[in-house]
Structure formats: C-alpha cells, structure tokens
Amino acid sequence: MRGFFHVEDGGAALSGPPPQTILSTMFAEVIVDIAHSDVDKIFDYLCDESVVAGMQVVVPFGAGVTTGFVMHVKETSEVPQEKLKRIYRAADALPALTEESLMLAKKLAARYRVPMALALRLFLPAEMRTGKVSERMQTFCRLSGEAYEISPRAKAQRGLAEFLEAHGETEASILREKFGGALKALLEKGIVVEEKRRVFRDPYRGEAGERTVRTLTPAQQAAVDAVKSTEKTVTLIHGVTGSGKTEVYLSLIADALAEGKTAVFLVPEISLTPQMLRQLRARFGSRAAILHSGLSAGERFDEWRRLREGIARIAIGARSAVFAPVENVGVIVIDEEHDGSYSSESSPRYNTFDIAYLRACYHHCKLVLGSATPSVETYMRATEGEFELVRLPERINARPMPAVGIVDMRREVRRGNASAFSSALREKLSKCLSEGNQAILFLNRRGYSQTVICRDCGYVAKCENCDVALTYHSDEDCLKCHYCGARYRMLSACPECGGKHIGYVGTGTQRVVGDLKKLYPGARVLRMDMDTTSGKEGHFRILKQFADREADILVGTQMVAKGHDFPFVTLVGILDADMSLHFPDYRSGERTFQLVTQVAGRSGRASNAGEVVLQTYDPENYILRFAARYDYEGFYRHEIAMRKATLFPPFAKIVRVMVTGESEAETVEALRDVYERLKLLYTAHSEQFLFFNRMHAPIKRIQNKFRYQVLMRLSDGALLKEIYAAVAEVQRKDVLVYAEENPSNLS
Ligand code: ADP
Numbered sequence: 001m002r003g004f005f006h007v008e009d010g011g012a013a014l015s016g017p018p019p020q021t022i023l024s025t026m027f028a029e030v031i032v033d034i035a036h037s038d039v040d041k042i043f044d045y046l047c048d049e050s051v052v053a054g055m056q057v058v059v060p061f062g063a064g065v066t067t068g069f070v071m072h073v074k075e076t077s078e079v080p081q082e083k084l085k086r087i088y089r090a091a092d093a094l095p096a097l098t099e100e101s102l103m104l105a106k107k108l109a110a111r112y113r114v115p116m117a118l119a120l121r122l123f124l125p126a127e128m129r130t131g132k133v134s135e136r137m138q139t140f141c142r143l144s145g146e147a148y149e150i151s152p153r154a155k156a157q158r159g160l161a162e163f164l165e166a167h168g169e170t171e172a173s174i175l176r177e178k179f180g181g182a183l184k185a186l187l188e189k190g191i192v193v194e195e196k197r198r199v200f201r202d203p204y205r206g207e208a209g210e211r212t213v214r215t216l217t218p219a220q221q222a223a224v225d226a227v228k229s230t231e232k233t234v235t236l237i238h239g240v241t242g243s244g245k246t247e248v249y250l251s252l253i254a255d256a257l258a259e260g261k262t263a264v265f266l267v268p269e270i271s272l273t274p275q276m277l278r279q280l281r282a283r284f285g286s287r288a289a290i291l292h293s294g295l296s297a298g299e300r301f302d303e304w305r306r307l308r309e310g311i312a313r314i315a316i317g318a319r320s321a322v323f324a325p326v327e328n329v330g331v332i333v334i335d336e337e338h339d340g341s342y343s344s345e346s347s348p349r350y351n352t353f354d355i356a357y358l359r360a361c362y363h364h365c366k367l368v369l370g371s372a373t374p375s376v377e378t379y380m381r382a383t384e385g386e387f388e389l390v391r392l393p394e395r396i397n398a399r400p401m402p403a404v405g406i407v408d409m410r411r412e413v414r415r416g417n418a419s420a421f422s423s424a425l426r427e428k429l430s431k432c433l434s435e436g437n438q439a440i441l442f443l444n445r446r447g448y449s450q451t452v453i454c455r456d457c458g459y460v461a462k463c464e465n466c467d468v469a470l471t472y473h474s475d476e477d478c479l480k481c482h483y484c485g486a487r488y489r490m491l492s493a494c495p496e497c498g499g500k501h502i503g504y505v506g507t508g509t510q511r512v513v514g515d516l517k518k519l520y521p522g523a524r525v526l527r528m529d530m531d532t533t534s535g536k537e538g539h540f541r542i543l544k545q546f547a548d549r550e551a552d553i554l555v556g557t558q559m560v561a562k563g564h565d566f567p568f569v570t571l572v573g574i575l576d577a578d579m580s581l582h583f584p585d586y587r588s589g590e591r592t593f594q595l596v597t598q599v600a601g602r603s604g605r606a607s608n609a610g611e612v613v614l615q616t617y618d619p620e621n622y623i624l625r626f627a628a629r630y631d632y633e634g635f636y637r638h639e640i641a642m643r644k645a646t647l648f649p650p651f652a653k654i655v656r657v658m659v660t661g662e663s664e665a666e667t668v669e670a671l672r673d674v675y676e677r678l679k680l681l682y683t684a685h686s687e688q689f690l691f692f693n694r695m696h697a698p699i700k701r702i703q704n705k706f707r708y709q710v711l712m713r714l715s716d717g718a719l720l721k722e723i724y725a726a727v728a729e730v731q732r733k734d735v736l737v738y739a740e741e742n743p744s745n746l747s
Pocket residue numbers: 214215216217220239240241242243244245246247396563565
C-alpha cells in the first residue's frame with residue numbers, strides 16, 4: 001500500500017495532491033476518520049467510477065486533508081454539485097472494508113451509540129489506518145536465460161552466475177553480500193535480470209512443526225456431525241479439559257476450507273502459545289493468518305492483508321480477530337467461550353459473541369462455542385434449546401481426570417505451619433520432582449499479596465494516583481501499584497505514626513518462588529505473571545521454556561490456567577482457592593469454579609496420572625466441592641437457582657455507567673448530569689429497575705482519575721437503547737462517560 005496523508009482529529013493541515021480534472025457524475029458518501037460526534041455524519045464528495053464502497057480515501061476536509069471511508073457510491077446527491085469537493089484519491093486500490101464490515105459497523109455504531117468512525121476502526125488494524133507501515137518490497141534476481149560468456153578473470157561474476165544456476169532465483173541483497181559489485185555488472189550486461197515483488201513478513205518462519213492429522217475419536221466425530229447437521233446456528237461443545245475439543249475445531253475448519261470457504265478461530269490471547277501456533281502452522285501452512293499482540297506492526301499489517309486479499313483463509317486470533325476481513329465464511333469458532341477477555345474494554349465495549357453471531361447469520365454458517373466450564377448464561381441458552389449442546393464427557397484415551405484433594409489450611413495454621421504450602425502439597429511436590437515430572441503452582445491474584453502494613457497503627461501503603469494498596473516486590477526492593485505501574489521506595493518507618501514495625505501480609509508469586517528455592521534447592525522454577533510477561537515475547541518465552549522442560553515448577557497467576565497442554569505436568573497446586581470467592585461480584589462463584597477446573601485440567605494430560613491439591617480456608621464451600629468433583633451440572637443447577645432467586649444475570653441485566661476524569665468537580669458534575677437523565681428513565685419505567693443508584697466506584701481513583709458510577713440492575717435489556725442514548729448526550733471533553741453491560745470487572 002502507498003503511504004498517505006493522515007490528519008488526526010484536526011491536526012496540522014497537510015496539502016493533498018491537486019484535484020483530478022476528470023469530470024464525473026458519481027457521488028461518494030464518506031465518513032471521515034475523526035471519532036467525534038460533531039463530524040459523525042455522512043459527507044458527500046464527488047468521485048469517479050474507480051471509487052467503490054469500503055475504500056479508504058484521502059479527502060479535503062475543512063481547511064485540511066483527512067482520510068475517510070466510502071460507505072456508499074451513488075449517482076445523485078441532494079447537495080448542489082458546486083458545493084461538493086472531490087475525493088483526492090483512494091488510499092489503496094483494494095477496498096479496506098467489505099460490504100459486511102460496513103453493515104456490521106453501522107449496527108455497532110447504532111447499538112453502542114458511538115461515532116461511526118470509531119466503529120469502522122475496529123475492522124482494520126491501526127497500521128492500515130495510519131499509513132505508517134507499508135508493504136515490503138524485495139528485489140529478486142535470476143539468469144536471463146540468454147547464452148553468456150564471462151571473462152575467466154571476473155571471478156566474482158562467474159561465481160554469481162554459477163550460484164544462480166545452482167540455486168535459481170535469489171534475493172538481491174544476498175547476492176550483493178556474497179558477490180559485491182558483480183551483481184551490478186551482470187545486470188548491466190543483461191546476463192542477470194531483476195524483478196521487484198511484494199513479500200509478506202512471516203512471523204513464523206522456521207516454526208513449522210510436524211504435521212499431525214489425527215483420526216477423530218467416535219466422540220469427536222459425533223461432535224463434528226452434530227455441529228454440521230443441526231439447524232441451529234450456534235453449537236456449544238461442553239467438553240472436559242483434555243477431551244480433544246481443539247481437534248474438533250480444526251476438523252470443522254479443514255472442512256470449511258475444503259468447501260472453498262474461510263474460517264475464523266478465536267482463542268483467548270494467552271492460549272496462542274508457541275505450541276498452538278506451530279500446530280496450526282503445520283496443519284494449515286500459509287493458509288492461516290495469526291493475529292496476536294506479539295506481532296510487530298509490519299507482521300500484523302501483512303497478516304491482515306493476506307486475509308483481506310484471500311491469500312490466507314483462516315483468521316486465528318484473540319478477541320479482535322472476530323473482525324477479520326475474510327469473506328465467504330464457513331465456520332466461526334470461539335474457544336474457551338467463558339473467558340473474560342471476550343468482552344472489549346475500550347469503546348465500543350462490544351461482546352465478541354454478538355459480533356460472531358451477526359457474522360454467522362450473514363454468512364449462513366455455524367458458530368461453535370467450546371468450553372469445559374461454559375458461562376452460566378451460555379449453558380442456560382444451550383439447555384433451553386436456543387443453542388445445540390454437544391457433550392464430550394471423557395478425556396482422550398479415557399485418561400482419568402486428576403484427583404482433587406481439598407486441604408484445610410486452618411488446620412495447617414493450627415499445627416504451626418504458616419507457610420504457603422500445606423504438608424500434603426510439600427510431600428506430593430517432592431514426589432513429583434523426584435520422578436522427573438513437572439508441577440504448576442497457581443496463585444489467584446498478583447494483588448492482595450505482599451501488602452505493606454504498619455503493625456503499630458494498621459496503616460496500609462497505598463498508591464498516590466489510585467485508591468489501591470501497593471504490593472512489595474522483593475527483586476527490585478520497591479512497592480508497585482498494579483493499576484498504574486507507579487513505583488515507590490520501600491518504607492523504613494510508618495508515615496502515619498512513625499512506627500518501625502513494618503510488615504507484610506499475604507503471599508505473592510515472588511514470595512512463593514523464593515520459598516520454593518529454599519525448600520527445593522535443586523528445582524528449576526519459572527514465574528509467570530504480569531511482571532514477567534511484559535514485552536513483545538511476553539508469556540511466549542516462559543511457556544516455551546516450560547514446555548521444553550527447562551523448568552520443573554511453574555508458578556503463576558490466572559495465566560497458567562488457560563488451555564495449555566503440558567504432557568509432563570502431573571501435579572497442580574492451587575495455593576489460595578478462596579481469593580476469588582470473596583470478590584464482591586455476582587460472578588465470583590462462577591469464576592472460582594472455572595478457575596479451579598481449568599487449572600486442575602493442566603494435570604495428568606498424557607500417560608502419567610495427575611493430581612491436584614486445592615488449599616482453602618473454607619473447605620466446606622459448595623463451589624469448591626463441585627469443582628473438586630468436576631461436577632459442572634451440580635454447580636450449574638445450584639448457581640442458576642441462586643441467580644433466579646436473587647434476580648441476577650441471566651435473569652436480569654446489570655448496567656454500569658462509568659464516569660471518570662481527573663478533575664473531581666467536573667467528574668461529579670458529569671455524574672449528576674447523566675444521573676438526572678437516567679433518572680427520567682427510572683421514573684418513567686421504574687417497574688423495569690431492580691436497582692438504581694449513583695455512587696463511588698469500588699476503586700475510587702485509578703491513574704489519577706476519579707471514578708464514579710451509576711449502577712443499574714434491570715429486569716431485561718428493553719431500556720438499553722435509551723441508556724446508551726442518555727450516555728451519548730453527556731460526552732464532555734475531560735470526563736469519560738460510558739456504559740457497560742454485565743461488566744466482567746466491577747472494581
Ligand atoms: P481440550 O482442548 O479439550 O482440553 P485438547 O484438544 O488439548 O483438549 O486435546 C487433549 C490431548 O489429546 C492433546 O494432547 C491432543 O493432542 C490429544 N488428542 C486430541 N484428539 C486426539 C485424537 N483424535 N487422537 C489422539 N490424540 C488426540
């Protein structure tokens with residue numbers, strides 16, 4: 001793609017190329033790429049026949065130049081022709097957006113009341129919009145085929161010619177490096193010819209693993225058949241961990257390709273492990289384009305282009321890959337459908353399932369959801385017949401689920417064991433290590449751990465920008481805020497009372513690693529949490545090291561729970577199963593069940609039997625009991641009855657309107673404004689409100705921004721449109737106001 005000018009939100013005006021002189025009677029409806037409600041409308045421009053819907057174009061706008069998207073091309077305009085300006089040019093001959101993307105963007109903009117430009121941006125990577133990345137061109141050289149003679153003294157030239165005879169076409173830079181100026185000489189003589197071609201940056205060069213196509217087990221085949229034969233658009237595959245769901249998805253994707261169609265395969269970001277990528281690459285080769293956060297801008301640009309041009313036909317990626325520019329879609333898969341990462345956390349706050357469903361309807365294709373622990377809402381829709389339900393209750397080769405032992409940590413404390421490891425866990429860990437196997441130790445959160453308190457007055461060290469407690473990091477001997485990343489020097493005395501008795505409470509991943517090294521000096525320990533996974537390589541490097549058995553124990557947070565397949569892991573320890581239970585959120589039970597089941601599922605996946613030790617201070621808790629027995633049905637029946645009795649989702653809808661800004665006065669004013677508008681709705685439809693109030697958000701300040709909210713619980717979604725409309729009306733410059741539906745995080 002050629003680079004093009006881009007003016008962001010009224011930036012400095014650039015001059016575009018002179019207007020073309022060809023006269024034309026065509027008119028383009030353009031949305032300018034400025035996400036502001038003032039310019040959120042269609043502008044008509046003059047254009048010629050080469051302009052089509054979906055194109056990204058460069059247009060004169062106000063006194064400057066900006067880019068925009070052509071929504072529609074028509075033969076007449078309401079606006080008198082002399083008042084219209086002409087499109088300068090197309091940013092790219094290939095329309096960036098498909099007809100389907102335009103249709104979906106319109107729906108999104110209307111549903112979430114966001115400017116059209118913001119909705120359109122979801123459909124192409126930032127690299128495409130800003131024009132900062134372009135296609136990579138390379139020059140390739142080959143012999144012209146003419147008979148030639150080279151003087152015996154020109155050794156380099158002879159060498160080069162022989163090299164090309166032996167290796168065929170070769171990239172110019174390689175030849176220049178090997179043979180220096182000889183290349184230029186041969187080009188001038190016409191012995192060698194060159195050709196400039198576009199190449200794709202390939203993020204997985206040399207990563208191709210072995211191609212393993214497995215024969216589906218009868219249960220897997222039945223699942224594939226069920227998806228294909230049902231009249232329902234959506235199928236939920238409820239399969240225990242290790243039941244071979246991935247193979248079912250891959251088979252459905254391969255079938256779609258065989259029919260000449262394309263596929264979209266969504267997984268949580270964390271599941272895009274090197275093993276998974278290698279497996280996909282081995283199976284589908286360059287037909288698969290993989291979109292994830294570890295790619296460079298150039299790689300992301302190329303993977304997207306390969307999809308848009310139809311060169312790659314499977315889009316694999318996290319949440320945002322649901323917008324992949326594939327046409328003629330044959331199947332869409334959402335793996336680990338319960339995962340919280342499927343709800344967007346920036347505007348528009350879309351739900352991945354909703355987009356996937358719209359796309360499946362558009363293409364008349366199947367949408368497959370898979371999970372060992374479906375969300376309560378999804379499972380209800382499946383059991384009530386809205387979705388097809390397929391069960392895979394057994395692991396591959398009938399491997400048993402690992403036995404889960406619940407350990408009462410209160411008893412450990414009474415026995416004088418104040419460490420993070422129960423005696424049962426220590427014993428099993430020793431055994432696991434001595435047998436040469438691997439173990440995973442899971443801690444619920446990085447937060448809540450190693451909080452610094454004054455033992456004299458109870459002072460807790462907090463972040464100055466955020467209303468949260470700081471966490472001690474021993475490796476850097478400093479205090480960190482997990483919300484904004486701010487760092488503080490470790491306290492030597494209490495700033496409140498001057499006392500010197502500074503202590504820690506809780507256990508963090510770091511401390512666990514330290515303790516492990518003391519207990520098992522010979523063991524190689526890896527840590528995986530937000531601190532160790534930043535940067536481009538991120539979690540990739542750690543997971544690869546563990547998979548390659550360069551470590552014996554992996555200690556981590558939620559990240560270790562996701563669908564990893566490590567065959568040598570025979571022990572999983574859940575150090576603090578209670579943490580998420582006591583989270584103030586209606587979904588804390590559901591989350592805890594999912595977490596425990598998912599982490600436990602990492603154990604004993606290959607021929608060695610696995611075990612799980614679940615440590616808790618609440619051993620009678622019914623959620624933990626159900627999880628320890630892998631009794632999803634039991635958990636679900638209990639949970640759904642409670643939600644029904646207390647009127648929580650899916651029997652109600654929780655909507656939070658968040659108001660956040662740096663000035664407390666302005667934030668409160670915006671809160672009052674939106675509250676008054678919502679109150680009109682409340683007064684007119686009070687029968688639909690189960691709860692309605694405004695208040696501080698549980699965390700009152702994050703990154704120096706004050707946080708207030710209007711919290712609503714509604715009997716259904718009938719008023720959503722009006723709520724979004726009210727929110728859209730109070731957008732102000734320095735305060736962010738937005739609505740969230742059943743937010744996955746209520747902090
Ligand atoms: P899930 O996604 O349900 O947790 P996986 O797809 O990871 O399960 O499969 C679990 C294990 O079983 C993997 O190691 C996978 O390679 C293996 N597997 C899956 N299907 C088959 C099959 N048909 N034959 C042999 N092994 C299989």
